[in-house]
Structures are given as structure tokens and as C-alpha cells.
Amino acid sequence: MLICCVLSGLASYAQTVANVDVSISMPSVALVDILPSGSNSVTLQMTAPTEAGNTVGTGSSNNTNWLIFTSAVTSGGSRSIKGDVVGTLPTGIRLRLDVSAYVGSGLGFTGGNSYVTANKYLTNTPVSFIDNIKGAYTGITYGSNGFQLTYSLEIQDYANIRSGTSNVTVRYTMADN
Amino acid sequence: MKYIIAFCIASLTALAASAQTISINSGTTWSIPSLSSTITKAGKNYEHIETSGASQTLLKVNALIAWSITAHLSATSNWDSSLKLSVQRTGNGTGIAILTGGTTYIQLTSTPQAFFSGLLNLTANRDNIPIQYKIEGLSVMLPVKTYTTTVTYTISGL
Numbered sequence: 001m002l003i004c005c006v007l008s009g010l011a012s013y014a015q016t017v018a019n020v021d022v023s024i025s026m027p028s029v030a031l032v033d034i035l036p037s038g039s040n041s042v043t044l045q046m047t048a049p050t051e052a053g054n055t056v057g058t059g060s061s062n063n064t065n066w067l068i069f070t071s072a073v074t075s076g077g078s079r080s081i082k083g084d085v086v087g088t089l090p091t092g093i094r095l096r097l098d099v100s101a102y103v104g105s106g107l108g109f110t111g112g113n114s115y116v117t118a119n120k121y122l123t124n125t126p127v128s129f130i131d132n133i134k135g136a137y138t139g140i141t142y143g144s145n146g147f148q149l150t151y152s153l154e155i156q157d158y159a160n161i162r163s164g165t166s167n168v169t170v171r172y173t174m175a176d177n
Numbered sequence: 178m179k180y181i182i183a184f185c186i187a188s189l190t191a192l193a194a195s196a197q198t199i200s201i202n203s204g205t206t207w208s209i210p211s212l213s214s215t216i217t218k219a220g221k222n223y224e225h226i227e228t229s230g231a232s233q234t235l236l237k238v239n240a241l242i243a244w245s246i247t248a249h250l251s252a253t254s255n256w257d258s259s260l261k262l263s264v265q266r267t268g269n270g271t272g273i274a275i276l277t278g279g280t281t282y283i284q285l286t287s288t289p290q291a292f293f294s295g296l297l298n299l300t301a302n303r304d305n306i307p308i309q310y311k312i313e314g315l316s317v318m319l320p321v322k323t324y325t326t327t328v329t330y331t332i333s334g335l
Contacts, residue, residue, distance in 0.1 A: 068220035
């Protein structure tokens with residue numbers, strides 16, 4: 001009987017537990033924006049030659065805009081940022097976009113993630129300029145966080161060049177791959 | 178005579194040990210189906226901490242003399258270590274036991290840690306001990322999905 005009591009005591013000495021279930025849902029995020037130095041309008045122009053027989057001068061460029069974004073995706077998912085032109089570019093002229101490599105204190109830009117593609121020209125068809133975007137955020141400080149954008153004009157077909165002014169909009173879209 | 182004394186000691190031991198339990202009066206779950214704050218500006222990451230109500234969970238302890246409670250994460254296969262889940266005791270509840278510790282957040286891991294302890298329950302319940310939770314480390318770097326884990330409270334002592 002004594003042994004039974006002792007065993008009973010030891011058995012019931014076992015620890016007891018209580019459980020609480022915790023869950024948190026992390027949502028999808030896709031935000032993209034342009035940080036301008038002032039206005040996000042960009043003015044580019046080709047320089048007219050001053051002497052007969054000379055070529056049209058090199059067009060001006062502008063690098064005052066920075067692209068920033070935040071992305072959260074599912075495991076295995078990725079996105080790209082595509083750019084296209086809304087409106088009609090002057091004939092014979094190409095609008096070139098050079099996207100600099102990422103700089104800043106954000107995360108998600110190493111190991112082949114959020115890399116700048118080889119695409120160089122903006123047209124009416126969206127093309128990817130930054131690809132394989134997974135979880136990432138650029139930071140928001142102008143001039144030190146994000147991708148610096150440089151716009152410039154190039155002659156595509158000299159025979160089609162006409163004088164005049166055109167206004168177009170460059171549109172950036174973050175899309176699922 | 179010595180058999181009688183031994184019998185009494187064994188019986189008291191059994192009685193004391195069998196009286197030691199922990200249970201949950203309310204708040205067996207803390208669910209965050211949508212975050213309390215969203216990112217509204219491109220380029221930013223989350224900057225907030227998710228915090229439960231101060232009495233998210235109410236614990237009930239039944240013990241005799243001296244006891245202690247540990248807390249740990251017992252299910253982490255669908256959790257991410259960058260999500261830092263912490264708990265704290267925000268009050269004493271009701272009862273006569275003297276409670277010590279647990280009034281500041283401790284970050285939970287899969288290893289049991291001392292949470293708080295009590296003295297002299299004398300078979301009376303220490304009831305409705307309020308527990309609060311918080312989750313830090315929210316980031317867009319975490320894959321989009323629902324993360325789940327289980328907080329396990331374990332009581333030991335007499």
C-alpha cells in the first residue's frame with residue numbers, strides 16, 4: 001500500500017500544461033512610386049545643328065527621378081517593374097531609360113533579386129526594367145534609396161525626324177510574374 | 178509506527194502534486210487575420226508591433242505551496258524565427274498566492290523559459306491571471322502566408 005501511494009504521488013507530480021494558439025497573416029504588398037527632385041516632369045530636347053550638313057546634336061538627358069518600391073510575395077512568387085509610354089513619341093526618336101543599380105538601406109536586392117534588366121528603351125509596349133522582385137523595400141530617401149532613372153533621347157531613324165514638341169507619360173507598373 | 182509516518186508523507190505528497198494544475202479560462206487563441214497597420218508608402222517596410230489586449234489570455238493556477246510556470250513555443254514548423262513573439266503578465270488575477278516575475282515581456286523560443294512563479298496557494302486557485310502578447314519583426318521580407326505557432330505554459334512545483 002505504501003508503494004502504491006508513493007507511485008501515485010510520483011505519477012501525479014508530472015507537470016501539467018496549457019496551450020495558446022497564435023496566428024498572424026502577412027499580406028501581399030505591391031507599391032511603386034517615383035521620387036522626383038521637385039516636379040516629376042522631365043524635359044528632353046535634341047539640339048538643332050548650327051551649320052548646314054551637320055547632324056542633330058546629342059539630346060539632353062535627365063537623371064533627377066528615382067524609383068522606389070515595396071513588395072511582399074508568396075514563397076516562390078516574384079514580380080517585375082515594367083515601364084511603357086502613354087502617348088506618341090516623336091517619329092524617328094527613341095526614349096531611352098537607364099536604370100542604375102540599387103543603392104540604399106533597404107532589403108531584397110542581393111542574390112539575383114530585384115536585378116536591373118538589359119532593356120533600354122521605352123515604347124508603348126510595357127517591358128521589364130527590374131525583374132525577380134521578391135520581398136523587398138527600397139527605402140524612401142531621395143537621392144540615396146532606390147533606383148536612379150536616367151532618361152535620354154536617341155535618333156532611331158534620321159529620315160523620320162520632324163521638328164516639334166511631344167508630351168508623353170512614362171508609366172511604371174509592378175506586376176506579378 | 179514508521180510505516181504510518183511514511184504512509185502519511187506519501188499521501189501528502191500525492192495530494193500536493195495532484196492539486197497542481199494550470200488551465201486557461203479564456204483566450205486559447207490569439208489570431209491576427211489582418212495587420213493593425215499597413216504600408217501606405219512605396220519604399221517602406223512595416224514599422225509597427227502587433228500587440229494583443231492586456232488580458233488576451235486568462236490563466237488559472239491550482240497549486241499548494243510553491244510553483245513556477247515556464248513558457249515556450251511548442252509548434253514552430255509554420256512559424257518564422259524573425260517573428261519575435263513575447264509574453265508578459267499584466268496583473269495578478271484573483272487569489273491568495275504571491276506572484277513573482279513575468280511583468281515584463283520575455284521573448285519566447287522553443288526552449289522553456291521561466292515566466293513567473295507563485296507561493297502559498299494553499300489549494301486555493303490563483304484565477305484569471307492576465308497575459309498579454311506581442312509580435313515584433315514584421316517585414317515584407319517574410320513570404321506572404323499565415324504563420325502559426327503554439328505557446329505552451331507548463332507548471333511545476335508543489
